[in-house]
Amino acid sequence: MARTTGSDGERTEAAIREAALKLIARHGYEAMSMRQLGEEVGVQAAALYRYFPNKEELLFTLLREHMEGLIASWDAARPAARDPFGSLSAFVRNHIGFHVARRHSTHVSNLELRSLSPANLTAILRMRNSYEKELRQILRDGAETGAFAIDDVGLTAMAIIQMITGVIVWFRPDERLSVEEVAETYHAMTMRLVGAAEISAGASPPARRATSEN
Amino acid sequence: MARTTGSDGERTEAAIREAALKLIARHGYEAMSMRQLGEEVGVQAAALYRYFPNKEELLFTLLREHMEGLIASWDAARPAARDPFGSLSAFVRNHIGFHVARRHSTHVSNLELRSLSPANLTAILRMRNSYEKELRQILRDGAETGAFAIDDVGLTAMAIIQMITGVIVWFRPDERLSVEEVAETYHAMTMRLVGAAEISAGASPPARRATSEN
DNA sequence: GAATTAAATGAACGGTCGTTTTATTCTCTG
DNA sequence: CAGAGAATAAAACGACCGTTCATTTAATTC
Numbered sequence: 413m414a415r416t417t418g419s420d421g422e423r424t425e426a427a428i429r430e431a432a433l434k435l436i437a438r439h440g441y442e443a444m445s446m447r448q449l450g451e452e453v454g455v456q457a458a459a460l461y462r463y464f465p466n467k468e469e470l471l472f473t474l475l476r477e478h479m480e481g482l483i484a485s486w487d488a489a490r491p492a493a494r495d496p497f498g499s500l501s502a503f504v505r506n507h508i509g510f511h512v513a514r515r516h517s518t519h520v521s522n523l524e525l526r527s528l529s530p531a532n533l534t535a536i537l538r539m540r541n542s543y544e545k546e547l548r549q550i551l552r553d554g555a556e557t558g559a560f561a562i563d564d565v566g567l568t569a570m571a572i573i574q575m576i577t578g579v580i581v582w583f584r585p586d587e588r589l590s591v592e593e594v595a596e597t598y599h600a601m602t603m604r605l606v607g608a609a610e611i612s613a614g615a616s617p618p619a620r621r622a623t624s625e626n
Numbered sequence: 627m628a629r630t631t632g633s634d635g636e637r638t639e640a641a642i643r644e645a646a647l648k649l650i651a652r653h654g655y656e657a658m659s660m661r662q663l664g665e666e667v668g669v670q671a672a673a674l675y676r677y678f679p680n681k682e683e684l685l686f687t688l689l690r691e692h693m694e695g696l697i698a699s700w701d702a703a704r705p706a707a708r709d710p711f712g713s714l715s716a717f718v719r720n721h722i723g724f725h726v727a728r729r730h731s732t733h734v735s736n737l738e739l740r741s742l743s744p745a746n747l748t749a750i751l752r753m754r755n756s757y758e759k760e761l762r763q764i765l766r767d768g769a770e771t772g773a774f775a776i777d778d779v780g781l782t783a784m785a786i787i788q789m790i791t792g793v794i795v796w797f798r799p800d801e802r803l804s805v806e807e808v809a810e811t812y813h814a815m816t817m818r819l820v821g822a823a824e825i826s827a828g829a830s831p832p833a834r835r836a837t838s839e840n
Numbered sequence: 841g842a843a844t845t846a847a848a849t850g851a852a853c854g855g856t857c858g859t860t861t862t863a864t865t866c867t868c869t870g
Numbered sequence: 871c872a873g874a875g876a877a878t879a880a881a882a883c884g885a886c887c888g889t890t891c892a893t894t895t896a897a898t899t900c
Contacts (some may be wrong), residue, residue, distance in 0.1 A: 574792025
């Protein structure tokens, strides 16, 4: 046999990306073989090389598109006004929403950077840094205007990123909480973490469930 | 040749563990070959099988000992008094100190669980859960006594764990900040995150430092 | 409907993998 | 100082790896 009936390059390429994300997220990049990937797609391993020159370039494409999507998502969600509270609020919600919606590529992005060649790694880290810079700028604005009380902008940014990215480690969409509820709780935690002034216009107040005063 | 002069089983076994942690942390479990590990130790690959029955059992041993060490470390650091503030404080500092001191095994523990067989994975997750349960209990105590203001104990515990474990992703001991300074800042962030009452005995105040550059 | 292009096959390549087997050398015990 | 057993080397095992190649078939074009 050779070309199969109904075969379509675009559809196959999309299927390869999706299957690769799933397999790499589950078993890891090194543990996924090209034969295994081919089987998941429903194609011989050799056919994969019509779409990607080699295995690492496939990984790089997946990582690059994840980062491009993340940056584009933030560009769309970023508020027009330069308000630290509103900006941080939007950042946290967008970050959690994006990553929960793309669990597979998020896992790959978090775990498989070490499998990239130095050149490709640099390219990804550059994108990641430009994204994280957005958060640092928000925090710096908030610290300067007095909206936030922050010890160290760099450390706080890393802490927030780790915290809100960590959602995907345990979150399952079909369980106790919806994405919105989780995002809401994480939003409240973030605001307390940065020492945000309690009352701020346009932001939903943290829903205190346990005992509290203030 | 065969047995080399000065060879010693115990020393070789320790060298294998250390080398394996280093190589797995850097390249990943799947990417590390037994020949590569042997070379790092200064031994033929076949000699490794005197100490570990196979590759996965080696990984499992490393993970198990990491978790045992973490739990033992917390047992030693846990305050006698049932004080939420003091307990949380000790938990954060111990967690960061332990993980920074063992970067390699921490990386392995965070990234390589997926390479374990189901039975071994269950054993590790059981240990991890019992450790995290300690934090949840502290948070629950604090919420009940009014020391903390917490929306959701489970979510807050995960957020804190992710945040303080994330230190090892970026922390380098020879740079700007010492472990103690980092732990201090993370401690302050954690306390704000859980809505700890502002004034509490025995807690050092957060050291305000100028905001860092991008 | 023939020619061309796109898509995929199946076999094969040289290597490397984890692991086993066998043989040898060294250290330790009595 | 002889013997036992621990520690290692060296070679080999079959399986699988990423990748290439010539070929075949399906879809498209003229």
